[in-house]
Amino acid sequence: MTGFREEVCALLCEDAVRSEIAQTRRLPYGQESGLLDVHRRLGKLGWLAINWPERYGGSGATIVEKAIVTEEMIRHGVPENVHSLGVDIVGNAINLMGTDEQKERYLPGLARGETTANVLFSEPDVGSDLGSLAARAEPDGDGYRLTGRKIYNMKAQHSDFALCAARTSTGPVNYAGITLFLVPLHSLGTVIEPVWNLSEERFDLITLDGIRIGREDVLGEVDDGWQVLNRVLPFERTGLDHSAKAERTLAALREHAPPGCGDRLARLETRVRAARLLAWRCIANLHEGRPDEIHSATAKWYTSETAKEVSVAAVELLGPRALLDARDPDAIADGLFDAAFREAPGLTLAQGSSEIMLYFVATSKLGLPS
């Protein structure tokens, strides 16, 4: 296992890869990177989606190797949203729940790092309470017409298609009647508008104005999107991405911290180590085919809160130097602290907010009344 990690690291440490990553940090404001050569390199080796079957571009390895790739990519600063949305969320959902046709159509491009996908769940009025979503898919011949507004999704400008949640029926239980669709993103009837935010990656508001989709574009069963989500969620919510980010920021903080911060750094380091253990416990659960929702919620909460804490602590300990953007010639650590600080608030919101994780642990683990 160590051998594989070293091979991945060796690739990620090559000069060409490092300079490509460094360039992505200095793009003009308003621009962001999509899939990079490093993704395609990893894809060519069958490592990008290493746990997928070979015929879909993977290597037939396990979730453990996949976790090693993810962890090392983040530790080495490879921009990861474009990858995690395409491979870890959408691709993974197709791999787990898709039909053979869907797998053949979508997985090889994702695994090669040539295409990516985005996730259209949230709506202007629908965030934590996904069950109340309003986008609807109405039957139309042998397919559907999809109408709704989706916001706070990312990477639409780099994605070919999306995984979109829409209502196909209404009933007394609001999360029943939701269906997941694989939809083209750049077709007539789809309007994409940027929603600028404080991080390096913009959000988009996507308006779907009755776009036509086929029956074959349903992922899983009609009205049963919730099942798909529950099946896929433990893969998304391991906390590994956040623990790797926390490690990376902390390593840089150690390097740049002034004398006298030892105690504080030691405490942060202990938390970061615990975060990593929680994340790897989730990976082990998945590897053994026993995902555990409480472990997932614990890992998501702990790792994202820790990553945020490290980023905010860096500003406190380093002072104004930590605020310099990668585009400032005097920036330290390639502007990592500024980027981490601006990314931090999103960590405890996306993929299940901290409060939702706390609620779940309070009611499910502790059995407190809801």
Add this chain to the structure above:
Amino acid sequence: MTATIAEFFEGDLAPLVRRMADRPRGEGGDTDDDRRETRAMVWEGLVGLGALDGDDATGLAELLGSVLYQGPLLDTLTARALFPDAGLGQAPVALAAGEPTEADGTVSARCDFVGFADEVEHFAVVGGERSALVRAGHPSITTRRHEETGRGELHRVDFAGTPVTAWAGRPDWEGARVRQAAYLVGLAQAALDHAVDYATTRRQFGRAIGANQALSFRLAEMSMRVDAARLLVHDPGTPAHAAATLGEVADLARTVTTATMQIHGAAGMRSDDDAQLYYRRAAAESVRLPQPRG
């Protein structure tokens, strides 16, 4: 005076003031020039209303924080106390902190994070045994705006043998720290108000998110901590504990603005929402003055 200035900031001016030094990024909108005009207008207004007179500077600083004022006023107050006889008139001054060296009536230093360097008339170069007042615009001075989280008007300024117009001792850091702490109390209160508003109006799961004690108790706790911090900064005993007070309030400002982001969900990250503005400004303002260590 503070009450009149508070009136000045009310109404239509408030949203402009909050972004008066927030440099637009890739997203379009107002240009730098529009914001510079707002800054000039606000400076005139403040000076006209007696902001330089120096009475109740703590109350004024808190007010400035609550409207997210950005400009050279707090630095100017510190500089005026340092150079009372320099005939500064109503000129804006920036503090430039570094490790200055002196030679033949000139000063040389590299100073980072100097506020509004392209708009002030003088710099007070501080950090050595003596402080030096120099005129802005001298050819020996170069300035470059930092690219930073706050997206504000912070500059790197290099002084290369700049003629000194007046000398003084060290600045009154205690006074400056108390005013900065008061500014952060105002900022924290404004961020908290913004969070309370959102928690009252945003609905999920069929009710206002603020109806959940996970959020309402956190808001209540922060409100109590801001209340305590406000008493601290206005207490006459505080200058003797200025650095510790600023440390504590800086921490509070970061905590409150981070929570304000969390309560806003993804909406708070939007460039057009003030939540992210408070979050970024708190980061910049909480580390703005040199902090003693140990």
